[in-house]
Amino acid sequence: xxxxxxxxxxxxxxxxxxxxxxxxxxxxxxxxxxxxxxxxxxxxxxxxxxxxxxxxxxxxxxxxxxxxxxxxxxxxxxxxxxxxxxxxxxxxxxxxxxxxxxxxxxxxxxxxxxxx
Amino acid sequence: xxxxxxxxxxxxxxxxxxxxxxxxxxxxxxxxxxxxxxxxxxxxxxxxxxxxxxxxxxxxxxxxxxxxxxxxxxxxxxxxxxxxxxxxxxxxxxxxxxxxxxxxxxxxxxxxxxxxxxxxxxxxxxxxxxxxxxxxxxxxxxxxxxxxxxxxxxxxxxxxxxxxxxxxxxxxxxxxxxxxxxxxxxxxxxxxxxxxxxxxxxxxxxxxxxxxxxxxxxxxxxxxxxxxxxxxxxxxxxxxxxxxxxxxxxxxxxxxxxxxxxxxxxxxxxxxxxxxxxxxxxxxxxxxxxxxxxxxxxxxxxxxxxxxxxxxxxxxxxxxxxxxxxxxxxxxxxxxxxxxxxxxxxxxxxxxxxxxxxxxxxxxxxxxxxxxxxxxxxxxxxxxxxxxxxxxxxxxxxxxxxxxxxxxxxxxxxxxxxxxxxxxxxxxxxxxxxxxxxxxxxxxxxxxxxxxxxxxxxxxxxxxxxxxxxxxxxxxxxxxxxxxxxxxxxxxxxxxxxxxxxxxxxxxxxxxxxxxxxxxxxxxxxxxxxxxxxxxxxxxxxxxxxxxxxxxxxxxxxxxxxxxxxxxxxxxxxxxxxxxxxxxxxxxxxxxxxxxxxxxxxxxxxxxxxxxxxxxxxxxxxxxxxxxxxxxxxxxxxxxxxxxxxxxxxxxxxxxxxxxxxxxxxxxxxxxxxxxxxxxxxxxxxxxxxxxxxxxxxxxxxxxxxxxxxxxxxxxxxxxxxxxxxxxxxxxxxxxxxxxxxxxxxxxxxxxxxxxxxxxxxxxxxxxxxxxxxxxxxxxxxxxxxxxxxxxxxxxxxxxxxxxxxxxxxxxxxxxxxxxxxxxxxxxxxxxxxxxxxxxxxxxxxxxxxxxxxxxxxxxxxxxxxxxxxxxxxxxx
Numbered sequence: 001x002x003x004x005x006x007x008x009x010x011x012x013x014x015x016x017x018x019x020x021x022x023x024x025x026x027x028x029x030x031x032x033x034x035x036x037x038x039x040x041x042x043x044x045x046x047x048x049x050x051x052x053x054x055x056x057x058x059x060x061x062x063x064x065x066x067x068x069x070x071x072x073x074x075x076x077x078x079x080x081x082x083x084x085x086x087x088x089x090x091x092x093x094x095x096x097x098x099x100x101x102x103x104x105x106x107x108x109x110x111x112x113x114x115x116x
Numbered sequence: 117x118x119x120x121x122x123x124x125x126x127x128x129x130x131x132x133x134x135x136x137x138x139x140x141x142x143x144x145x146x147x148x149x150x151x152x153x154x155x156x157x158x159x160x161x162x163x164x165x166x167x168x169x170x171x172x173x174x175x176x177x178x179x180x181x182x183x184x185x186x187x188x189x190x191x192x193x194x195x196x197x198x199x200x201x202x203x204x205x206x207x208x209x210x211x212x213x214x215x216x217x218x219x220x221x222x223x224x225x226x227x228x229x230x231x232x233x234x235x236x237x238x239x240x241x242x243x244x245x246x247x248x249x250x251x252x253x254x255x256x257x258x259x260x261x262x263x264x265x266x267x268x269x270x271x272x273x274x275x276x277x278x279x280x281x282x283x284x285x286x287x288x289x290x291x292x293x294x295x296x297x298x299x300x301x302x303x304x305x306x307x308x309x310x311x312x313x314x315x316x317x318x319x320x321x322x323x324x325x326x327x328x329x330x331x332x333x334x335x336x337x338x339x340x341x342x343x344x345x346x347x348x349x350x351x352x353x354x355x356x357x358x359x360x361x362x363x364x365x366x367x368x369x370x371x372x373x374x375x376x377x378x379x380x381x382x383x384x385x386x387x388x389x390x391x392x393x394x395x396x397x398x399x400x401x402x403x404x405x406x407x408x409x410x411x412x413x414x415x416x417x418x419x420x421x422x423x424x425x426x427x428x429x430x431x432x433x434x435x436x437x438x439x440x441x442x443x444x445x446x447x448x449x450x451x452x453x454x455x456x457x458x459x460x461x462x463x464x465x466x467x468x469x470x471x472x473x474x475x476x477x478x479x480x481x482x483x484x485x486x487x488x489x490x491x492x493x494x495x496x497x498x499x500x501x502x503x504x505x506x507x508x509x510x511x512x513x514x515x516x517x518x519x520x521x522x523x524x525x526x527x528x529x530x531x532x533x534x535x536x537x538x539x540x541x542x543x544x545x546x547x548x549x550x551x552x553x554x555x556x557x558x559x560x561x562x563x564x565x566x567x568x569x570x571x572x573x574x575x576x577x578x579x580x581x582x583x584x585x586x587x588x589x590x591x592x593x594x595x596x597x598x599x600x601x602x603x604x605x606x607x608x609x610x611x612x613x614x615x616x617x618x619x620x621x622x623x624x625x626x627x628x629x630x631x632x633x634x635x636x637x638x639x640x641x642x643x644x645x646x647x648x649x650x651x652x653x654x655x656x657x658x659x660x661x662x663x664x665x666x667x668x669x670x671x672x673x674x675x676x677x678x679x680x681x682x683x684x685x686x687x688x689x690x691x692x693x694x695x696x697x698x699x700x701x702x703x704x705x706x707x708x709x710x711x712x713x714x715x716x717x718x719x720x721x722x723x724x725x726x727x728x729x730x731x732x733x734x735x736x737x738x739x740x741x742x743x744x745x746x747x748x749x750x751x752x753x754x755x756x757x758x759x760x761x762x763x764x765x766x767x768x769x770x771x772x773x774x775x776x777x778x779x780x781x782x783x784x785x786x787x788x789x790x791x792x793x794x795x796x797x798x799x800x801x802x803x804x805x806x807x808x809x810x811x812x813x814x815x816x817x818x819x820x821x822x823x824x825x826x827x828x829x830x831x832x833x834x835x836x837x838x839x840x841x842x843x844x845x846x847x848x849x850x851x852x853x854x855x856x857x858x859x860x861x862x863x864x865x866x867x868x869x870x871x872x873x874x875x876x877x878x879x880x881x882x883x884x885x886x887x888x889x890x891x892x893x894x895x896x897x898x899x900x901x902x903x904x905x906x907x908x909x910x911x912x913x914x915x916x917x918x919x920x921x922x923x924x925x926x927x928x929x930x931x932x933x934x935x936x937x938x939x940x941x942x943x944x945x946x947x948x949x950x951x952x953x954x955x956x957x958x959x960x961x962x963x964x965x966x967x968x969x970x971x972x973x974x975x976x977x978x979x980x981x982x983x984x985x986x987x988x989x990x991x992x993x
Contacts, residue, residue: 034144052144052171056137056180070136077150081143082136 018050018058020101023086023094026068030085032075033059059084067093130181137177145170178507195514202515206487210519212883213483217523217570219876220476221562222530227469228558229531230538234462239450240377242317243411247450248418250282250408250425254442254709261446263287263404265439266397268432272408272445273311275428278421282410283311284391289384291648293845296362300845302648303345305363305387306380315411316380322346322353323372330371330390339363340372340388363387365655365843381407401439402708409450422447442709461866464943465538468618468873473562475614475877478607479884480566481573484516485604486891488573516570524563531559538869605924608888611881612928612965613935618874619961620936621943625867627957628948632860638786639689640728644852645826646688648817649837649844657811659743663804666720668840669818676832678823683722684803684815689788690855699751699799700771701759712758714751714799715788716773718806718813724750724783726821734766734781741802748802750781755797772799775807791859792948819852826851866946878968885972889921893980905985914981921973929965933958 025031025039036059037050062068067090073083086094145166152162203210241247250272251261264272266284273282289304313325321343330338339361341349346356353373360367374388397403412421425445432440495508531554649669656662666684673682698711705711717723721737724730732753741748749770756765756779765779789796803815818837822829827849834846893900900913940952 032143032147033140034147052141053176053179056141056176057182060180075147077147079143079146079150080139081147082140 016097017101018054019062020094020097021048022055022058022062022084023067023090023097026084026086027091027094030071030073030083032081032083034081036084062090065089065093133181134177137180141170141173141177192510192514195511196518198511199515199518203518209483209487210522212887213480213519214522214526216476216480216483216880216883217520217566218526218530219880220473220480221524221527221559221566222534223469223873223876224473224562225527225531225554225559226534226538227465228562229535229553229555231462231466232555232558233539234459241450244450246412246414247315248279248410248412248421249448249450249452250410251446251448252404253444253446255444261448264406264408265401265403266393266406267401268440268443269406269408270393270398271432272425272428275431276410276421276424278413278416278424279315279410280413281311281314282408283313283315284309284406284408285312285381286391286405287381287407289382290389291847292363292387292389293365293843294361294363294387295365295843295845296360296367300843302845302847303386304384305339305389306385307389307391308381309391312380312409315409317411318374318378318380320372321375323357323370325372325374326388326390331392333392333394335390335392337366337368338371338390339368340374341370342378342386343373343376345386346370346373363389401436418447418449460943460945464621464866464946465869467939468621468870471614471618472873472877472880473565475611475880477566477569478610478614479880479887480569482604482607482611482884483887484570484573485607486887489895490891513571517567520563520567520570523566524559527562527566528554528559604888604891608881608884608924609928609931611877611884612925612969613932615874615877615881615968616929616932616961616965617936617939618870618877619964620932620957621939622867622870622874623957623961624940624943624947624950624952624954625863625870627954628946628950629860629863629867631950632792632863632948635787635791637689637791637856638729638784641689641852641856643821643823643826644726645820645822645829645833645849646817646852646855647830647833647837647849648847649841651811651814651816651844656814659804659806662814663742665840666803666815669836670720670722672836672839673818673820673833676829676836678829680821680823681722681726682818682820683726684720685723685817685819686716686718686803686813686815688817688819688852688855689727689786690790690859696796697772699755699759702769702771704759712755712797714755714772714797716813717788717798717800718803718809718815719800720803720815723800723819726819727786728821729786730784731781732784733764734779736781737800737802742804743807747775747777747805747807748780749777750783750800751779752783752785752798754785755799756782758797773801773807773809773813775805777801777805791856878964881965882968882972885921885924885969886976888924889917889973889976890979892920893917893976896980897983900980900983901985901987904983910981913983914977917977917980918970918973921969921977925966925969925973928969929962932965933962936961 021040022036025036025043031039033052033055037052037055040048040050059068059070062084063070067087068084069087070082070084072080075081145163148166148169149159149162152165153159157165239247250264252264252268253261269282269284273284276282285306285308289306291302292305294301294303308326309331310326310328318325320340323340325340326338329335341356341361343353346353349361350356350359356370356373359370361370362368368389379385391406397405412418425447429440429443429445433443498508535554651662651665656665670682670684673679696713696715698705698708699714700706700708700711719737721739721741724736731750733756734750737748737750749772751759751765751770759765759770760768765782768779769776770779771777783798783800786798788798806814818833820826820829820833830849834849837844837846903913904910936958937953940947944952
């Protein structure tokens with residue numbers, strides 16, 4: 001069994017991070033909750049382990065803000081699943097959040113890289 | 117607005133969202149299981165692994181739904197439903213808790229409503245804080261407040277500058293015959309001048325109040341009536357104005373109707389007649405008949421008014437040394453008319469209610485603490501299956517609020533029932549309406565206090581047990597009780613103490629009641645029927661008219677079967693209206709200010725026989741004591757002792773009731789002004805020798821002693837009076853024993869009210885002890901089982917729990933005794949001389965509390981000793 005469940009290894013999501021990552025994953029195309037969590041795990045090189053207890057509420061918040069919409073479809077391996085896709089508002093939000101996060105990351109990096 | 121709609125719509129969409137989430141998660145799990153199967157796990161193992169990795173589905177669904185705005189409303193409804201279910205599941209707890217809250221809230225709301233009505237609330241007049249009463253006082257003679265005379269009143273009013281207006285009125289109500297409108301009625305009337313209405317600032321319900329013109333001697337015959345009377349006679353206030361009614365056979369025009377809540381000078385007044393300072397009224401400065409009510413000018417303090425009145429009093433002393441030599445003027449706020457006893461009584465009731473509320477709260481706290489601990493297990497289970505922390509806290513809060521709300525409703529109901537009962541304690545002398553409305557502020561306060569108790573002792577400990585999850589709680593609750601054991605014990609001690617205090621207070625009042633009931637009034641009241649006729653002045657102002665009326669009525673009454681004697685008297689015993697006057701003895705007591713005063717009665721022959729009052733010296737009056745024979749008097753033994761100590765009073769002269777009279781007899785002393793008032797001596801004069809005294813003193817009360825049931829004779833006596841004079845109304849047909857019994861009625865009410873409080877406290881405390889021990893027994897069932905299995909005798913287990921209860925009882929009782937003594941000292945004015953430290957009462961209260969403790973402890977202790985070790989030990993597995 002993978003050991004990423006170990007709490008000490010996991011990177012805590014900062015407030016609002018998970019929503020941005022979900023929007024980013026949906027920018028590649030519609031996906032269901034399981035698919036989103038797999039995507040984030042793989043793309044983060046197993047640094048992010050998405051807890052369902054965070055994922056589902058985050059999806060509901062995005063639905064409520066009308067940044068994504070859900071639709072029941074049949075998956076490639078013949079399972080019915082609820083696929084989410086970005087709305088135009090969601091796409092706009094992703095752009096805003098991405099630039100914000102990049103500025104944040106650069107700033108963090110610069111400060112942390114200072115010689116002591 | 118839009119947000120609101122989406123919330124509301126969301127509420128209805130709740131199920132759809134929930135179903136969708138459920139389906140979505142099912143699909144998610146299937147896909148995850150697929151992945152596990154692809155990695156080679158069996159179908160079953162794959163599903164299990166997926167479920168394990170997924171997390172708590174219920175909690176995820178709940179927190180996902182939290183994202184939607186409908187959550188708060190919807191989940192509160194769910195909490196309420198769940199709370200109701202939980203409360204229904206333990207009916208014994210719920211009923212006890214609701215009853216306890218209800219009692220505390222109800223008793224407090226009712227008694228504080230009374231307190232507020234009598235002591236706190238502004239009187240129902242405009243700017244009541246500026247209203248003052250003016251009295252004469254003679255501090256040198258120990259008379260704090262007494263009536264003034266019309267001439268003094270007129271001088272006060274003319275000389276004072278501190279008041280906007282000053283009104284005068286007769287200190288007592290006068291009964292009048294109302295005739296000409298159906299059945300004749302006797303009603304109480306107040307005699308007031310225009311200044312009274314102006315000072316009080318009251319508006320009539322219809323018509324007008326008196327004006328200065330109505331105060332003029334010889335003014336029109338006008339009256340003001342109460343709205344109850346106006347409605348009864350004419351169908352409403354508006355219709356009554358301008359109508360004419362007959363009062364004591366004189367036609368009067370109704371000029372105004374007072375509103376229903378107007379109760380000045382006191383509650384009984386139904387008719388107001390103008391006070392006119394006729395030459396006869398103005399003749400004497402020693403004619404103490406008036407009270408004065410005045411409105412302070414806005415810029416004048418009561419102290420400045422007092423200073424001014426004291427200057428005026430000084431001037432009157434010098435101008436009229438004969439009557440005013442020692443007279444001061446007392447100025448008091450209208451609110452302070454209430455006697456200290458009445459005030460104390462109301463405070464005692466409130467103290468009792470507060471005590472009860474505290475006991476109720478401690479009991480409630482105890483119940484809730486026990487329950488919270490018992491529920492630690494349930495809560496631990498709910499946490500384990502994923503209940504959110506906020507959810508549990510909210511759930512417990514909702515349950516507490518439900519209990520509080522139900523208890524509050526019960527309390528409101530009790531208050532609505534109890535307030536009219538307690539209102540019987542409202543002193544009659546206060547110028548406020550009879551029945552106070554329930555006070556909502558108090559209700560809110562008492563309800564808030566019990567709610568706070570619910571939350572503090574119900575929700576908080578339960579929540580605590582969640583915050584610091586006791587893993588043991590999941591398995592057993594055996595050790596859970598220890599933490600709050602001390603606190604719960606302290607609560608029981610407080611309950612026992614409160615109960616003892618209330619028991620002592622109630623016991624002392626009951627003993628005072630017994631003592632008052634045991635007082636010998638000096639006359640025999642049983643078997644005596646009394647009734648009253650008015651003898652209105654114009655028709656009966658001449659002595660011959662009265663004499664013939666008396667002889668016709670008394671002759672016919674004595675001829676009735678079963679009647680052994682009959683007499684007429686000016687005001688029967690226990691009637692405060694009977695006059696009190698100085699009795700002068702030439703050469704011994706010449707100064708009216710220093711002479712002893714006596715209650716005066718004008719009587720027909722047969723009075724002493726009818727009341728069974730023995731004449732100890734000399735003779736009774738007889739028919740030869742008429743208006744032309746020498747003036748005579750019978751005095752009471754107490755008056756004889758004052759006037760001529762150790763000497764024979766017979767044949768001596770005294771001056772009383774405006775004439776010199778000779779003492780012909782001495783009668784045993786009786787209590788005339790009230791069963792609790794011993795002090796006033798009595799003096800009696802023949803009815804025929806009224807002389808120049810006002811017809812106010814003409815005998816009007818008929819007393820008839822009957823063998824057998826006196827009430828049977830009531831119709832015959834009424835007929836006899838009507839045969840003598842068809843226009844005479846007969847009123848107040850009563851048994852003298854009822855009149856004497858009514859003297860103790862206020863005491864019975866007091867004792868009953870405090871007794872009820874004490875009984876409730878007793879029950880609550882018994883429930884408290886029983887509840888505490890029951891809980892301890894269940895919590896320690898396993899331990900007891902082990903002890904029994906190891907051979908502990910059952911008697912020892914029984915003794916152990918009994919001891920635990922008794923220790924709490926003893927500590928409570930020990931703490932209570934000094935408190936009870938302090939309370940008893942505070943109310944000693946109500947105790948009619950009963951020692952506030954009466955050992956028998958304390959012993960009884962302690963005994964009752966001890967019995968309560970033992971009885972409350974016995975059943976749980978017995979249950980503990982009969983535990984089956986087999987069962988409890990298995991439970992531990």
